[in-house]
Amino acid sequence: MPKYTLIDLDYRYDALEPYIDELTMVTHHTKHHQGYVNNLNAALEKYPDNPYASLEELLLNLDKLPAAIQTQIRNHGGGTYNHNLFFTSLSKNDGTLPQGKLMEAILRDFGSFEAFKTQFTQQASGRFGSGWAWLIVNKNNKLEVTSTPNQDTPLALGKPILGIDVWEHAYYLKYQNRRPEYIDNFFQVIDWTIVEKRYLDA
Ligand SMILES: [Fe+2]
Numbered sequence: 001m002p003k004y005t006l007i008d009l010d011y012r013y014d015a016l017e018p019y020i021d022e023l024t025m026v027t028h029h030t031k032h033h034q035g036y037v038n039n040l041n042a043a044l045e046k047y048p049d050n051p052y053a054s055l056e057e058l059l060l061n062l063d064k065l066p067a068a069i070q071t072q073i074r075n076h077g078g079g080t081y082n083h084n085l086f087f088t089s090l091s092k093n094d095g096t097l098p099q100g101k102l103m104e105a106i107l108r109d110f111g112s113f114e115a116f117k118t119q120f121t122q123q124a125s126g127r128f129g130s131g132w133a134w135l136i137v138n139k140n141n142k143l144e145v146t147s148t149p150n151q152d153t154p155l156a157l158g159k160p161i162l163g164i165d166v167w168e169h170a171y172y173l174k175y176q177n178r179r180p181e182y183i184d185n186f187f188q189v190i191d192w193t194i195v196e197k198r199y200l201d202a
Helices: 022-045 055-060 067-087 100-110 113-126 179-186 192-201
Strands: 131-138 143-149 158-165
Touching: 022 067, 055 067, 067 158, 100 113, 100 143, 100 192, 113 131, 113 143, 113 179, 158 192
Parallel strands: none
Antiparallel strands: 131 143, 131 158
16 A cells, blocks of 8 residues: 655755745645645555555546545545645746747647646636646647646546646735736746656656
């Protein structure tokens, strides 16, 4: 039975200042993300016969899990998966745009980088309450933007390669009610090299 651990970040908590502040990063990683991992492990303790070797497989088979733990795995397994992807997507990019095959795919599937950014921003700002907006590689190998509520993942639709957390815990200390400003600044801290690698591996 896999026991999950909180991922380490390979950058400092203040590395994304001023776009994402240090206190938000510390709290988000060591409290919120850690909490999802702890609760995922607690749920899995009640499921010793778990046949799914990876978190992704576990989340793709939610409907086959024992009813008593489905919601916990959905929320906390999803929370662990989503935050693993989020925290490993971040690096100050000095305004650089995606390159290479990823940019080619963005131009092919959205028409322009600006059109992609507009659609992604709409998904992130239009998600009512808590949730996520995503860039995914869908089942037809096309890029697509979408959003999910709560800690649901977009795995049923395709492979996520970038996600923005729009729970208030991701931005409220610095931005309060200004979610649009947080979303706009998020574009300053996307590590496009990692997103392109995920695209090529999808
Ligand atoms: Fe979060």
